[in-house]
Amino acid sequence: xMKNRIATxxxxxxxxLSLAACGQAATNTPAENPAxxxxxxxxxxxxxxxxxxxxxxPAxxxxxxxxxxxxxxxATETAAAETEETVKYTNNDMVLSVPAKYNDLLIVDVTExxxxxxxxxxxxxxxVEAAKAQGDDVEGPGWLFSIGTxxxxxxxxxxxxxxxxxxxxxxxxxxxxxxxxxxxDVRFVREQYEDIEEDMxxxxxxxxxxxxxxxxxxxxxxxxxxxxxxxxxxxxxFARIAYRNFAGYTLSSLEHGVWGPADVDPAPHLExxxxxxxxxxDGEEAPDGEYVVFTVPEDNVRYDFFFAEQGQNYVRExxxxxxxxxxxxxKANIPEGSPTMNEIMNEWYLDVVNNGGEAIDAH
Numbered sequence: 001x002m003k004n005r006i007a008t009x010x011x012x013x014x015x016x017l018s019l020a021a022c023g024q025a026a027t028n029t030p031a032e033n034p035a036x037x038x039x040x041x042x043x044x045x046x047x048x049x050x051x052x053x054x055x056x057x058p059a060x061x062x063x064x065x066x067x068x069x070x071x072x073x074x075a076t077e078t079a080a081a082e083t084e085e086t087v088k089y090t091n092n093d094m095v096l097s098v099p100a101k102y103n104d105l106l107i108v109d110v111t112e113x114x115x116x117x118x119x120x121x122x123x124x125x126x127x128v129e130a131a132k133a134q135g136d137d138v139e140g141p142g143w144l145f146s147i148g149t150x151x152x153x154x155x156x157x158x159x160x161x162x163x164x165x166x167x168x169x170x171x172x173x174x175x176x177x178x179x180x181x182x183x184x185d186v187r188f189v190r191e192q193y194e195d196i197e198e199d200m201x202x203x204x205x206x207x208x209x210x211x212x213x214x215x216x217x218x219x220x221x222x223x224x225x226x227x228x229x230x231x232x233x234x235x236x237x238f239a240r241i242a243y244r245n246f247a248g249y250t251l252s253s254l255e256h257g258v259w260g261p262a263d264v265d266p267a268p269h270l271e272x273x274x275x276x277x278x279x280x281x282d283g284e285e286a287p288d289g290e291y292v293v294f295t296v297p298e299d300n301v302r303y304d305f306f307f308a309e310q311g312q313n314y315v316r317e318x319x320x321x322x323x324x325x326x327x328x329x330x331k332a333n334i335p336e337g338s339p340t341m342n343e344i345m346n347e348w349y350l351d352v353v354n355n356g357g358e359a360i361d362a363h
Contacts (some may be wrong), residue, residue, distance in 0.1 A: 008011070029037060051123065059110060066274060068132070068188045074164040077285075084100070084101075085099075085100035086098060087099075087100050087101055087103045091110050091119040091120060095217075095220050096119075096122075096147060096222055097216060097220055099209065100205060102195075102209060104125075105125055105202065106123065106124065106144075106206070107122070107123040107124075107125050107128055107142070108120060108121075108122050109121040109122075109123070113245075116148060117148040117150055117179075119146075119147050119151040120144045120146060120147045120150055121143070121145075122143060122144045122145055122146070123140065123141075123142040123143050124144060124203060126142045126190070126202075127203075128142040130189045130190050130248065131241075133191055134156060134191060136189075138307065139197075142189060143187045145180055145182045145183070145210050145213065145319055146180070146181040146182075147178065147179070147180055147213070147217065148174050148178070148181060149177065149179070150176075150177045150178075150179050151167070151176065155168055155177045155179075156242075156243040156340070158179075158202075159231075159239040159243070160240045160243055160244060161268060162231065163229075163231045163235060164184050165181055165182055165348060166180070167179065167180040167181075167182070167214065167229075168229050169226065169227055170214065170217065170218050170224040171221060171224070171226075172223050172224055173186060176223065177227075180213065180214050183251060187304070193310035214226075217352075228275070228277050229277065230277040230278045232292075232330060233301065234303055234317065234330065237278075237294075238359055241266050241317055247260070247261050248296060248298055249261065249294060249296050249297075250293075250360060251292065251293065251294055251295075251296065251345070251348060251349040251352050252292070252295065252361075253290065253291070253292050253293065254359075256349075257359070258361040258362070259352045259357040259360040260357060260359040261352055261357060261358070262356055262357045262358040263356040264351055264352045264355055264356050266348065268351075269344060269345075269347060269351070272338065275335040275338065276332055276334055276335070276341070277332070277333045278332055278333070279331055279333065280328065280329070280331075281314060281329040281331040284314075285329075286304075286306075286314065286327070286329050287306040287308050287310060287311025287314055288311075289307055289308040289311070290306075290307050291306045292304075292307075292342065292346050293305075293346045301317065301319040301320070302318050303315050303317055304318070305341050305342045305345040305346070306342060307342055311342075311343060312342040313334055313340050313342075314331055314341075315328060315330040315332060316328070316329055316331070
């Protein structure tokens with residue numbers, strides 16, 4: 001038996017499903033504590049049809065299956081999907097549902113009055129047990145995710161900085177936000193090397209399920225509204241302008257030159273960015289033509305928002321590091337009915353030019 005702790009890296013495509021950005025680790029040793037044992041556990045079952053509808057003779061069933069090739073198999077698969085059982089863990093009035101087929105593979109820790117607002121912590125049981133067998137009693141091995149709450153001011157601070165390991169995914173009308181925390185490193189542990197390859201599929205499947213938890217959590221808990229936030233450098237700058245009154249930026253175009261914000265209120269323009277998220281446009285070419293430029297001089301970075309119709313929701317980041325320029329291309333995901341990114345930024349720029357901005361290098 002190998003005595004050293006054995007872990008392995010998940011391939012990047014699988015790792016991306018469970019790892020993301022600065023996570024909050026939970027603090028209590030994972031165990032099935034009294035709170036978890038006392039949790040109301042229910043099984044959700046749905047019946048695909050009434051008793052009367054299912055009382056068919058063997059001849060009728062054979063005829064139906066023959067009339068529609070594959071009908072019996074399709075009906076069986078549909079019924080199985082509709083009747084998949086779940087195990088429900090509750091913390092006050094909030095519910096976390098776990099597919100019954102995974103329940104024995106997990107440790108679900110239901111926390112009470114946690115100082116960090118954690119409601120649920122979920123671990124892969126085999127990793128926890130493997131770590132303990134090797135004398136590692138600290139919390140962390142096998143950790144898949146935690147669900148917790150936060151208030152608005154704390155969320156605003158989170159959005160201003162790197163949120164590795166944190167995902168703000170829902171909001172309640174009373175101002176409570178819900179956050180999913182997840183590792184930024186690998187928590188998969190086994191005692192024996194031969195167990196790593198054998199159990200990797202299980203670990204990957206659990207991480208695939210963990211990625212779906214925010215959406216399911218919102219569906220099953222009344223009063224929650226799904227939220228989406230990205231955490232690019234551009235997101236952070238916009239958040240700092242909104243929540244920290246950051247004014248160390250300029251806006252420019254070829255038409256009017258470079259302007260600082262001075263006394264112009266950015267709030268009306270930032271309001272239009274609610275619901276907008278950014279993703280890397282890997283492998284795509286940056287659009288041609290003119291653009292509005294958002295610059296943060298002290299960080300040697302600028303963002304180009306293109307005028308051309310086909311490029312109005314693309315953003316080019318150009319960052320200078322030790323005299324070398326590095327580019328990234330983002331695509332903005334715009335809620336239906338919202339203006340394009342270029343429209344938002346051009347209106348902001350013209351507001352600065354015409355209503356109290358500071359001309360830095362105006363034409």
